[in-house]
Amino acid sequence: MSALFIYFPFSKLMHLGGVFLSPTRNLANNNRMVRHVNPWNYPVKVHTYEEYEDEFRAKMIKAHIPVEKE
Amino acid sequence: MADKLPTPAEMKIDHTPPKTGWMDTPFEFRKGTWCYSAKPKSIEYLGFPNPREWSPPDEDWKLPENWEEIIHKGFKERLGKFRSFKLFMDVCVRCGACADKCHFFLGSGDPKNMPVLRAELLRSVYRKDFTAAGKLLGKAAGARKLTVQVLKEWFYYFYQCSECRRCSVFCPYGIDTAEITMMARELMHLVGVNINWILDPAASCFRTGNHLGLEPHSFKDSIESLLDDVEEITGIRVAPSFNRKGAEILFITPSADVFADPGIYTFMGYLLLFHHIGLDYTISTYASEGGNFGLFTSNEMMKRLNAKMYAEAKRLGVKWILGGECGHMWRVVHQYMDTMNGPADFLEEPVSPITGTKFENAKSTKMVHITEFTADLIKNGKLKLDPSRNDHRKVTFHDSCNPARAMGIFEEPRYVLKSVCNHFHEMPENTIREQTFCCGAGSGLNTEEFMEMRLRGGLPRANAVKYVAEKHGVNLLTCICAIDRAVLPPLMRYWVPGVEVSGVHELVGNALIMDGEKKRTTGLREEPLEGVEEDEADV
Numbered sequence: 001m002s003a004l005f006i007y008f009p010f011s012k013l014m015h016l017g018g019v020f021l022s023p024t025r026n027l028a029n030n031n032r033m034v035r036h037v038n039p040w041n042y043p044v045k046v047h048t049y050e051e052y053e054d055e056f057r058a059k060m061i062k063a064h065i066p067v068e069k070e
Numbered sequence: 071m072a073d074k075l076p077t078p079a080e081m082k083i084d085h086t087p088p089k090t091g092w093m094d095t096p097f098e099f100r101k102g103t104w105c106y107s108a109k110p111k112s113i114e115y116l117g118f119p120n121p122r123e124w125s126p127p128d129e130d131w132k133l134p135e136n137w138e139e140i141i142h143k144g145f146k147e148r149l150g151k152f153r154s155f156k157l158f159m160d161v162c163v164r165c166g167a168c169a170d171k172c173h174f175f176l177g178s179g180d181p182k183n184m185p186v187l188r189a190e191l192l193r194s195v196y197r198k199d200f201t202a203a204g205k206l207l208g209k210a211a212g213a214r215k216l217t218v219q220v221l222k223e224w225f226y227y228f229y230q231c232s233e234c235r236r237c238s239v240f241c242p243y244g245i246d247t248a249e250i251t252m253m254a255r256e257l258m259h260l261v262g263v264n265i266n267w268i269l270d271p272a273a274s275c276f277r278t279g280n281h282l283g284l285e286p287h288s289f290k291d292s293i294e295s296l297l298d299d300v301e302e303i304t305g306i307r308v309a310p311s312f313n314r315k316g317a318e319i320l321f322i323t324p325s326a327d328v329f330a331d332p333g334i335y336t337f338m339g340y341l342l343l344f345h346h347i348g349l350d351y352t353i354s355t356y357a358s359e360g361g362n363f364g365l366f367t368s369n370e371m372m373k374r375l376n377a378k379m380y381a382e383a384k385r386l387g388v389k390w391i392l393g394g395e396c397g398h399m400w401r402v403v404h405q406y407m408d409t410m411n412g413p414a415d416f417l418e419e420p421v422s423p424i425t426g427t428k429f430e431n432a433k434s435t436k437m438v439h440i441t442e443f444t445a446d447l448i449k450n451g452k453l454k455l456d457p458s459r460n461d462h463r464k465v466t467f468h469d470s471c472n473p474a475r476a477m478g479i480f481e482e483p484r485y486v487l488k489s490v491c492n493h494f495h496e497m498p499e500n501t502i503r504e505q506t507f508c509c510g511a512g513s514g515l516n517t518e519e520f521m522e523m524r525l526r527g528g529l530p531r532a533n534a535v536k537y538v539a540e541k542h543g544v545n546l547l548t549c550i551c552a553i554d555r556a557v558l559p560p561l562m563r564y565w566v567p568g569v570e571v572s573g574v575h576e577l578v579g580n581a582l583i584m585d586g587e588k589k590r591t592t593g594l595r596e597e598p599l600e601g602v603e604e605d606e607a608d609v
Contacts, residue, residue: 025244
């Protein structure tokens with residue numbers, strides 16, 4: 001018995017609260033309605049429209065797709 | 071590859087667990103159960119580490135010398151950044167509720183495909199490196215050292231998870247195995263361990279805007295070739311615009327809808343719908359892909375690809391964005407886009423120009439799902455529909471994992487379907503809505519060399535379709551996902567021959583009564599309609 005009492009506080013039984021408190025269970029599904037801010041959201045390297053148009057401009061003009069720079 | 075596939079009768083599934091413990095049970099790279107490695111060209115283009123020629127069955131994976139250290143650092147960094155990851159590593163009590171929920175386990179019988187054990191592959195290394203008990207007690211505490219063999223096991227099993235999240239529905243803690251798989255894949259990317267079917271589309275998408283790498287003129291050509299088909303079938307010439315500034319709405323859909331059968335018929339449905347209601351919209355060649363294979367790569371790659379949507383909406387000066395039928399695109403848009411690339415303060419809160427309905431559910435992200443948009447049109451009586459044109463179809467609906475479990479879109483597609491066809495039958499309750507079964511090839515696994523595993527993973531879904539096919543004579547499986555439209559047809563041909571696959575808007579396109587149309591004798595895929603005499607059809 002005593003051994004069990006010593007063991008319980010370190011055991012997976014202590015995870016019981018997680019059944020009721022799990023974030024994936026309790027967060028509202030409102031991601032498109034409300035903006036959730038990510039504290040470490042850092043800038044990343046993107047392929048910009050300018051780079052895209054520079055590569056394909058001639059083909060776009062030929063296909064009558066509007067471009068920024070003729 | 072296909073000729074070596076076992077027949078459905080030969081596809082043995084044995085759920086007897088092996089006699090040895092999981093850490094001591096080896097696996098082998100058996101043909102049909104793993105995907106080809108990424109080509110150096112794609113890795114280099116995206117600026118990822120360790121581009122080289124290698125193959126998963128090779129003994130030597132040509133890893134960087136300090137690869138263990140790289141993964142350890144990456145692991146540590148992610149545990150700090152993603153609180154959910156830390157929680158999921160710690161909280162699992164191995165109750166086993168998820169074990170028989172995974173379609174890959176059901177179809178393969180391999181215990182390491184139980185979500186709990188798949189996560190344990192990563193968790194064991196977490197224990198060894200980051201917990202006191204694991205460091206002290208080693209194997210007795212479920213910990214093990216990261217070795218090349220462990221890394222190979224990660225590769226094998228984390229590319230046998232389609233990130234569908236069915237297991238997480240049944241987990242008492244809501245552990246999201248998809249997030250665990252994402253983290254494992256991110257860690258493997260750090261040392262250059264990745265698959266071609268994901269990195270090649272991601273690289274193409276980065277450069278040209280879409281997965282197949284269609285350059286702007288080819289993308290436009292592909293859509294214009296569909297216009298001829300639409301005209302032939304309906305007598306209506308629709309005229310979409312491309313990269314047009316000042317349009318009210320930017321329409322983005324998975325590029326597969328533009329060129330791949332049967333997605334093209336869904337695309338024709340969109341075109342007819344927009345023409346029918348006179349929508350002021352434009353299609354972009356730069357943001358010409360809804361799908362985002364970055365989601366299957368890393369959070370950073372997902373953000374890099376997704377950035378094009380808002381950038382293009384801003385450049386074109388549209389009011390809001392309408393998104394087509396796609397699965398993982400909507401997981402990204404719904405759950406991550408605003409956080410990663412927002413705020414979209416240059417756009418307006420979406421309002422349907424036809425019905426005046428405000429889409430308050432999308433007021434921050436400013437992107438509306440096409441089934442929300444169409445369901446609203448039907449609800450307000452703005453569409454002229456003849457559901458009897460789909461009488462040759464006995465329809466069921468496959469909830470695609472991401473719109474179902476990541477978004478909660480259950481009712482809209484069903485409402486649309488029931489309005490445009492007369493014969494609709496649901497599959498059994500435990501295989502639809504939030505409990506839906508995956509197509510077996512999501513998260514970038516829809517490649518040919520993986521076919522055996524795809525068919526095994528798709529078996530539970532196919533079984534449910536077989537049930538309604540036998541009970542109600544269902545002959546059409548509808549879905550709102552481009553990957554589904556690509557992978558369900560071979561799955562159906564294999565397990566349930568006679569059932570075709572379509573998007574929801576193909577049926578909408580069939581049912582729409584267009585002003586000035588000619589008598590419809592065929593559906594959008596030129597299949598004859600019921601009740602139309604053959605001689606009439608020949609006219």
